[in-house]
Amino acid sequence: MANYSKPKSNNDGGLIFGFIILGLGVLLLLRKIGIFYPSWLLSWPMILIVIGLVVSIKHQFKSFFGFIMLFFGVYFLLEREFYFDFGLENYLLPLGLIALGIYLITQKQKEKRIMENVQQQMHNKQFKSSPLDSSDSSSAEAQAGSDESKSNTSDGAKKNFQGISGISYNDRVNIDAIFSGVNKRVLSKKFEGGKLTAAFGGIDLDLTQADFSGTVYLQIDVIFGGTKILVPPHWDVRVEITNIAAGVEDKRMYSQTEVDPEKVLVLRGTCFFGGLEIRSF
Known part of the structure; x- marks a missing residue:
């Protein structure tokens, strides 16, 4: 009987969340005993900033989600707590949708190029694996069958690569x-x-x-x-x-x-x- 060892897990999410709760509790305690600290430390934009920092540091500042959290956290913190007027209230949602749309289009175009390259490689490989002997008297029939097979395979590949299935x-x-x-x-x-x-x-x-x-x-x-x-x-x-x-x-x-x-x-x-x-x- 084969031995089975449970896969290792290195999930530190609970630890990080625990430290966040601990820090929140310390700040609330300091407020109760009268020790002064800036009120914006307990504002809701700081929650977004903390999440963005944790995610960005963990992923070496290559996370789109972390960047979005940091952006909105800093924006609302400066506007609501430090009274910076960026004049973007009426444009924030449209700009956010535009940025999201550009991101999605870029990713889809990149995926499409990759699929087209793989499809071309498969087609070339199939073409090389089906050579025709010109001296064979039935070469015309073999070529017709090969062409039909390649056409059907190509159509099926396109269907799969387009993500329909x-x-x-x-x-x-x-x-x-x-x-x-x-x-x-x-x-x-x-x-x-x-x-x-x-x-x-x-x-x-x-x-x-x-x-x-x-x-x-x-x-x-x-x-x-x-x-x-x-x-x-x-x-x-x-x-x-x-x-x-x-x-x-x-x-x-x-x-x-x-x-x-x-x-x-x-x-x-x-x-x-x-x-x-x-x-x-």
Whole structure:
């Protein structure tokens, strides 16, 4: 019988949230005993700033979610507590939507270029693997059959690559579910990780047909949304998610399967007022 060791987890979200609660309690205590400190330290914009700083530092200031939290936190803190008048009240929502739209368009265009490159590589590989012998008397018939086969395969590939079936052959995933829901199944045998962002939306990612060797990282940022990931039971899944007023649940069915040390999936990111669920078949 194979020995099974539970995958390691390095989830420090509860620790960080504990320090935040501790700091809040200390400030409230200082106020009760009459020790003066700036009132803006307990203002709601400071909550956004703290969240933005925690997320940004954890992800080396490469998190879009962390940047957004910092921006809004600093903006409202300067405006409401220090009376800075930026004159952006009437433009803040349109500008925010424009920035979000540019971000989504850029990501989708990048994903489209990657899919087109992979599709072209598959087409070239198929063309090279079906040479025709000009000396064969039935070469015309073989060529017609080959052309028809390539046409059908190409049409099927296009359908899959356009995301109609929810199937991805990309080695990396890049999914943004903002006020929407996304279901995706990855079939790559050289999976390299990627990035998931769910804001007021949900993502279902099926990795049961994917494969890789070594260690890959999957960046997950959830705010007022949910993400569910389905993985094979023999993967070593390590959770390093910072969860703030959120839930991260590992609901995998632990069978008598030995964990493969050459397949380590590291989940990193932030879950803020949302949920992350990990399952296996």
